[in-house]
Structures are given as C-alpha cells and as structure tokens.
Amino acid sequence: MNLRIIPRLDIKxxxxxxxxxxxxLRVLGKPERxxxxxYETGADELIYMDAVASLxxxxxxxxxxxxxxxxxxIPLTVGGGLRSVEDIRKVLRAGADKVxxxxxxxxxxxxxxxxxxxxxxxxxxxxxxxxxxxxGTYEAFTDFGRQATGINALDWAKxxxxxxxxxxxxxSIDRDGTGEGFDLALTRAVxxxxxVPVIAAGGAGKIDHVLEVIQEGKxxxxxxxxxxHYRYVRECTYSPxxxxxxxxxxxxxxxxxxxxxxxxxxxxLKGWLMSRNIACRSTACGTVR
Amino acid sequence: xxxxxxxxxxxKVAIVDYGLGNLYSVQRACxxxxxxxxxxxxxxxxxxxxxxxxxxxxxxxxxxSTLRRLDLVEPLRDAAAAGRPMLGICLGVxxxxxxxxxxxxxxxxxxxxxxxxxxxxxxxxxxxxxIPSIGWNGIRRPAGAEGGDPWKDTPLEGQKxxxxxxxxxxxxxxxxxxxxxxSTTRYGQIEYCSGIRRGSLFAFQFHPxxxxxxxxxxxxxxxxxxxxxxxx
Numbered sequence: 001m002n003l004r005i006i007p008r009l010d011i012k013x014x015x016x017x018x019x020x021x022x023x024x025l026r027v028l029g030k031p032e033r034x035x036x037x038x039y040e041t042g043a044d045e046l047i048y049m050d051a052v053a054s055l056x057x058x059x060x061x062x063x064x065x066x067x068x069x070x071x072x073x074i075p076l077t078v079g080g081g082l083r084s085v086e087d088i089r090k091v092l093r094a095g096a097d098k099v100x101x102x103x104x105x106x107x108x109x110x111x112x113x114x115x116x117x118x119x120x121x122x123x124x125x126x127x128x129x130x131x132x133x134x135x136g137t138y139e140a141f142t143d144f145g146r147q148a149t150g151i152n153a154l155d156w157a158k159x160x161x162x163x164x165x166x167x168x169x170x171x172s173i174d175r176d177g178t179g180e181g182f183d184l185a186l187t188r189a190v191x192x193x194x195x196v197p198v199i200a201a202g203g204a205g206k207i208d209h210v211l212e213v214i215q216e217g218k219x220x221x222x223x224x225x226x227x228x229h230y231r232y233v234r235e236c237t238y239s240p241x242x243x244x245x246x247x248x249x250x251x252x253x254x255x256x257x258x259x260x261x262x263x264x265x266x267x268x269l270k271g272w273l274m275s276r277n278i279a280c281r282s283t284a285c286g287t288v289r
Numbered sequence: 290x291x292x293x294x295x296x297x298x299x300x301k302v303a304i305v306d307y308g309l310g311n312l313y314s315v316q317r318a319c320x321x322x323x324x325x326x327x328x329x330x331x332x333x334x335x336x337x338x339x340x341x342x343x344x345x346x347x348x349x350x351x352x353x354s355t356l357r358r359l360d361l362v363e364p365l366r367d368a369a370a371a372g373r374p375m376l377g378i379c380l381g382v383x384x385x386x387x388x389x390x391x392x393x394x395x396x397x398x399x400x401x402x403x404x405x406x407x408x409x410x411x412x413x414x415x416x417x418x419x420i421p422s423i424g425w426n427g428i429r430r431p432a433g434a435e436g437g438d439p440w441k442d443t444p445l446e447g448q449k450x451x452x453x454x455x456x457x458x459x460x461x462x463x464x465x466x467x468x469x470x471x472s473t474t475r476y477g478q479i480e481y482c483s484g485i486r487r488g489s490l491f492a493f494q495f496h497p498x499x500x501x502x503x504x505x506x507x508x509x510x511x512x513x514x515x516x517x518x519x520x521x
Binding site: 001002003004039044069070073074075092093094095096097117118119120121122123166167195196197198220221281282 | 308311313314317318321346347348351380413417418419420421422423424425426453455457458476496498499500501502504505
C-alpha cells in the first residue's frame with residue numbers, strides 16, 4: 001500500500017487561504033487552480049476546509065466543490081462547519097467523496113453514527129484538533145483551536161471510531177502553520193490506539209517532517225498545506241485581476257516572512273520519501289489513451 | 290471486440306442510485322469517457338440502458354435492503370442473466386456475490402457464487418495494517434493466466450501490472466470460480482480478488498473514477514467495449 005500525501009486547501013469565500021498560528025489568514029489564490037496543479041503533480045487525495053466554517057457563504061463552497069469534482073478524479077474530502085446529516089448530504093451531492101467532521105461531532109457524537117449509517121463509514125472522517133496540556137495529555141478543541149472542550153483527545157479518537165468514523169485526521173493546533181514539524185507523540189498515540197487509518201496534519205515545514213511523522217508518528221497518510229502552497233505560489237503565474245483587494249502574495253513570493261518553511265513540490269516530496277523506502281504512488285501523471 | 294446486444298447511436302448507461310456513494314464522480318467519469326450517463330433508481334430506465342453501473346459504498350446489509358425496497362434486485366439479476374453489460378464498483382462488486390459475513394450473514398444478489406469476507410488480520414513488517422484499507426494499491430493479472438493477456442478486451446486493457454488504483458474497503462470478495470478473477474491485489478500478506486469478469490459483466494473493488502488518469506482510462510476502455518469502437 002502506498003503512503004498517501006494529501007494537500008489541504010483552506011478556503012474562505014472564493015480563495016485558498018493559509019492561517020499562520022495567531023496571525024490570521026492570508027489569501028493565496030483560487031482553489032480550483034491549486035487543486036488542478038496538485039492533481040496533475042501526483043496528489044493522492046485533496047482536502048477542502050471551509051476556513052470560516054459558517055453557513056454564510058456555503059453556496060460558494062458547494063460551487064467550488066462542484067467545479068473541482070468536474071475535473072479532478074481523485075478523492076475529495078470537504079469539511080468545516082458541517083452541522084447535520086443534511087449538510088453532509090449537500091456536500092456529497094456537490095461531488096465530495098468524504099466529509100470531515102469536528103465541532104458537530106463533539107457537540108453531538110451521534111452524528112457520526114447517523115452519518116456513517118447514511119453514507120457509509122468510509123465517507124466519514126473525524127478531524128481531531130488537539131492542544132498539548134502541561135501534564136502531557138492532549139485536549140480536543142473545536143472551531144480551529146478557538147474552543148476548548150475539556151475532552152481528552154485520545155479518548156475522543158477511540159469513541160469516534162466506535163461510533164463509525166472510517167478514518168481520523170489529527171492536527172496539533174500548537175504546530176499548525178508554524179513549520180516546526182508534526183506533533184509526533186500525539187500522532188503516534190492516536191494511530192496506535194485505533195484500528196482505522198490516521199492522517200497526520202498540521203506543522204510540516206520541510207520534507208523531513210513528513211518522513212518523521214510516518215516513521216515515528218506511525219501516520220497512515222500525511223496532510224500538507226504550507227509546504228506545498230508556498231512553492232506553488234512562488235512558481236505559478238497569476239493572471240491580472242485574479243485576486244480581490246484582500247489578496248496579497250508578494251510577501252510569500254519574496255519568501256521574507258516564511259523562512260521556517262522549506263517548501264517543496266509534490267514530486268520532490270514523494271521522490272524523497274521513496275528514496276527512504278516509503279512506498280508512494282509515482283508522481284508522474286498517468287497518460288490518457 | 291464489442292460486447293453483443295448494444296444498440297447503435299449514443300450509448301447510455303444507467304448508474305443505479307440506491308442512496309449510497311458518490312454517484313456524481315461515477316457520472317462525471319462516464320461522461321468523460323463519452324458515455325451518456327443517467328443516475329437512476331427507476332427499473333425501466335435501468336432495463337432500457339445499454340450498460341448498468343452498480344456503484345456504492347457503505348454496509349452490505351443496508352444496500353441489499355434498499356435494493357429490495359426499490360424493487361431492483363430482480364432487474365439486476367435479469368440483466369446479468371441476459372448477459373447485458375454491467376460494471377460493479379466497490380460495494381457493487383460485493384453485492385454480486387451470493388452472501389456476505391458483514392455484521393451477520395446477508396444474502397447478496399447471487400449473480401456470482403462466492404462470499405464477502407472481512408480482511409483477516411492484515412500485517413506488514415510485523416505491524417498490523419489498518420482496516421478499512423484506504424489508499425492507492427496495485428492491481429495485477431491473476432497468477433497462472435493462460436492464453437494471452439487476460440486484460441485484452443476488458444476495461445483493464447492497456448493497464449500495467451501494479452498500476453495503483455484507489456481502494457476503500459474492509460471486506461473483499463472470494464468467488465468460488467477462480468476463472469472469474471480478472472485482477473488481484475495485495476494488502477499485507479493477504480492476496481485477494483480486486484477485479485472480476487464474467488462475459489460482459491465486470492466489477493472492481495477499487496474506484497476507477499477516483500483513480501486519476503489511469504482510472505479514467507478504465508472507463509474509456511469500457512466505453513469502447515460498449516460502443517463497439519475498439520480502435521484506439
């Protein structure tokens with residue numbers, strides 16, 4: 001089985017954004033364009049996260065999902081602000097293959113059972129976002145790390161699987177967007193505690209971090225954002241008017257404020273993992289006969 | 290070689306809608322391959338189509354009871370018995386079997402004799418592998434296949450051994466007749482049947498519509514079989 005590399009696009013309105021811990025959101029470009037680029041360079045799946053996670057503006061997200069599903073033939077997971085089985089149904093009907101649940105699942109765990117019943121376990125990914133406590137335990141958070149729950153993240157992971165989650169993702173809120181590397185202890189603890197695949201997320205700043213979380217963190221798949229986005233932003237050509245007034249990528253292009261991220265392309269990342277004996281799907285895009 | 294019984298003109302396939310799975314991506318893949326594709330649970334539309342796609346994810350028992358409730362069990366059995374072109378995907382391949390052991394025993398469509406079994410403790414390098422098996426895994430020609438390329442004149446025509454395809458499953462099929470095995474896949478120490486052929490019936494445990502450009506080539510090859518256009 002090949003190890004999966006899953007680019008994650010955080011989406012606000014019509015744009016891909018990237019949050020840097022405590023720094024707010026930065027606009028990077030159009031999701032369809034990022035999705036297409038990653039599809040063509042060997043992404044194994046894609047994740048779209050609605051960064052505002054509100055029902056307001058949900059229609060534009062559904063449109064983006066629809067347009068993406070028209071031309072991207074790899075699995076697409078959509079998350080952020082999904083509250084009900086009906087919300088999930090809408091996203092799946094727009095063309096998503098799986099949904100990612102966090103806040104709604106913590107508030108009402110039964111939604112995991114209902115949704116996995118209705119759409120199949122393999123359609124339901126539960127996203128665990130955690131912060132490390134001074135006693136070494138991890139607490140689950142919701143709302144992109146804004147809301148503490150008092151729930152032990154490891155207990156929650158096991159419960160989510162019992163309720164029917166087919167897959168988990170684990171994000172360290174402390175590390176997300178920092179480029180300091182994944183929280184290996186957190187990933188390993190969750191991956192060892194459950195029988196379903198665990199996707200490591202949050203913190204990749206260089207390709208070594210990805211190898212670490214596979215080997216030491218026992219991750220079954222790795223979700224990456226900044227690492228890939230910053231390379232693509234530096235190399236792609238934007239058309240005039242592609243951004244609204246809030247768009248500002250100049251600082252990213254100069255690389256001035258992101259020295260902690262040693263960016264990479266998907267072929268570089270996968271090639272490097274393969275050279276370390278991690279089986280990956282070859283990044284060469286198949287040919288159309 | 291074209292499949293018999295396909296009428297002239299634009300070829301239409303019916304994607305059987307029983308409430309589970311990403312039918313949209315199956316439909317997009319069919320359209321990409323030049324097929325007309327209708328998502329439907331109407332037995333008349335299914336009976337009138339040139340080809341039938343039986344997709345699906347989720348639980349075997351629930352899927353069978355939904356097919357029964359929608360009165361689709363007989364039309365699907367009849368279509369298979371008449372040798373009409375069919376393509377099963379993921380849960381769709383499992384539903385073809387006579388029975389499943391998923392959460393107790395369930396009767397399947399019984400189009401092919403065989404059972405559906407849960408992965409038995411898959412392991413690699415001393416470690417237990419995760420269930421469900423999710424991700425890209427290679428498909429290969431069955432060992433000991435004789436008489437030329439077993440993938441010729443099938444949707445897998447032109448694929449290489451070990452080409453990675455996208456899988457999501459906890460159960461796999463075990464057909465009684467080894468002659469229907471079209472491809473095999475390995476998960477840890479377990480080698481299982483990942484593709485089936487009997488006449489114009491094809492079924493795959495993986496999702497060709499989520500398997501990138503090579504997956505789309507599977508739909509294109511199926512479309513060529515349906516239209517009788519076997520020129521590349």
